[in-house]
Amino acid sequence: MNSGRRAQLVAATAALLMSGLAAYAATEMLSGTLAGTVASPESFAPIEDTQARSAAIFTELGKVLTHPRCVNCHPAGDHPHQGDSGRLHQPPVSRGADGHGLETMRCGTCHQSANFNPARVPGHPQWRLAPREMAWEGKTIAEICAQLKDPARNGGRTPEEIAHHIADDSLVGWAWKPGYGREPAPGTQKEAGALVEAWVRTGAACPN
Numbered sequence: 001m002n003s004g005r006r007a008q009l010v011a012a013t014a015a016l017l018m019s020g021l022a023a024y025a026a027t028e029m030l031s032g033t034l035a036g037t038v039a040s041p042e043s044f045a046p047i048e049d050t051q052a053r054s055a056a057i058f059t060e061l062g063k064v065l066t067h068p069r070c071v072n073c074h075p076a077g078d079h080p081h082q083g084d085s086g087r088l089h090q091p092p093v094s095r096g097a098d099g100h101g102l103e104t105m106r107c108g109t110c111h112q113s114a115n116f117n118p119a120r121v122p123g124h125p126q127w128r129l130a131p132r133e134m135a136w137e138g139k140t141i142a143e144i145c146a147q148l149k150d151p152a153r154n155g156g157r158t159p160e161e162i163a164h165h166i167a168d169d170s171l172v173g174w175a176w177k178p179g180y181g182r183e184p185a186p187g188t189q190k191e192a193g194a195l196v197e198a199w200v201r202t203g204a205a206c207p208n
């Protein structure tokens with residue numbers, strides 16, 4: 001190949017790469033802005049029927065509940081998931097008897113009391129897997145809604161206590177400050193709290 005032809009090829013490859021990168025950046029930014037916010041409870045005021053309004057508010061809250069920051073810790077089965085794609089946790093770990101892992105592989109061995117950004121390891125003093133009956137992975141918003149209202153599957157909580165848990169629990173709050181390399185859950189914990197409180201106030205109706 002002569003040098004002119006090679007230079008052309010290099011330039012063409014570079015151009016292709018750049019356009020690919022630009023497209024990638026654009027989709028990332030777009031999904032960021034769409035996924036990154038939640039609507040306020042007030043924005044549902046035009047829905048006159050209270051039950052329909054309540055269900056619509058829960059559907060909005062669903063953007064948070066089905067986000068990988070929550071679902072990775074509320075998986076179906078015994079293994080946590082990782083990252084924005086929700087891949088299976090590496091190394092393989094299991095919930096164990098108390099959600100803190102097997103005797104030989106405790107969550108706290110790697111997950112310290114705070115995020116450790118240099119190694120991308122998330123942290124919190126209570127780091128553990130949500131109990132099996134609180135699994136959200138693979139469920140529809142309607143199914144998660146019914147489950148959240150069921151004391152047998154929500155840790156014996158009233159709807160008011162669920163609202164309080166989402167608005168104030170610090171392990172839930174980790175999802176909005178997940179550390180380096182992870183997308184935070186949409187909106188803020190305060191906004192999620194306002195949505196779930198409005199949902200309860202309007203009768204805690206579930207979407208179909």
Ligand code: HEC
Nearest residue numbers: 069072073080082083093094100101106107110120128129
């Ligand atoms: C041997 C070390 C180790 C052990 C033990 C461990 N983890 Fe992890 N975990 C990691 C590392 C490292 C990451 C970050 C991986 C990444 O995102 O690059 C991680 C990430 C996670 C995430 C992903 C957070 C997110 O949304 O991206 C969850 C959830 C998680 N671990 C739960 C657990 C639970 C629950 C246990 C105990 C049952 C546990 N881990 C035990 C090392 C460990």
Ligand code: HEC
Nearest residue numbers: 069070073127128129130131134148154155165172175185
């Ligand atoms: C590090 C793991 C972890 C993460 C991340 C996590 N949870 Fe949980 N979650 C748990 C554990 C453990 C419990 C059980 C605690 C209890 O019942 O007191 C739980 C219980 C709950 C409950 C009450 C029981 C139920 O399912 O009705 C709600 C509501 C909840 N989590 C919401 C969330 C939301 C919303 C997010 C994301 C914004 C989230 N969680 C992220 C571990 C996690």
